[in-house]
Amino acid sequence: MRLLLSFALCTFFLYRETEGAMSEAQMKAALKLLRNVCQPKNKATNEQIDAMHRGDWNQDRNGMCYMHCILSMYKLITKENKFDWQAGLTAIEVQAPDSIKETAIHGINSCKDSVKTPSDKCIAAFEIAHCFYLDNPDAYFLP
Template structure:
């Protein structure tokens, strides 16, 4: 039941919100995503923090955590590639001004980052790593 409530809240925030989110709303939404995706994929705090520090040497749990995050954002297509159009729409309509420019740049840089499309977790990992490498200081995934 908790996951359903979190999913519905995230869906509302990311899809149905007509105004841009504030930084506080984004922070809360990212926390919710992490709270759902981390236990679901058994990713450790150390793994997630390592990705935030540029260590992308992850096991399956860490990679599948990123798939969960990107899927909850509705950024993964069924063919395990980045849904560029949904991502751009979400950023343009709902991202706080503080991350909008860097997020658009990252999406443009990473639209073809998924190379291992036969595996959804590896593909998501490749996309998330590309987003990080595009601008480590502005990395915005949870």
């Protein structure tokens, strides 16, 4: 599994550097891969993840740590548990399909200072993801 993930991430970053933005299908595949890696690692249930997509952010530690895994894979959270919004902007500008660029950039800018609890990596990631959702629930794109 680790080898598959490493290969997928390397392919993802090489593609980014050589080809430009991903297609919608490639974006969905990348999100599915991240969910398939982070969900079992953090014991988050389908119900928990689906609840976040519906706006129910009443999560236990597993759901919060799932979001940390997702943001870590995207390299959007620093070792100090701060949102690396500059890396997010760069990634969106280079990788994202045109259909989500504008709303994703707006969300990143809106959520620059969303971390209120940097002492806990899972809560910090949860705060970032929740901010993305609140910024535009219809355009929430995290897996």
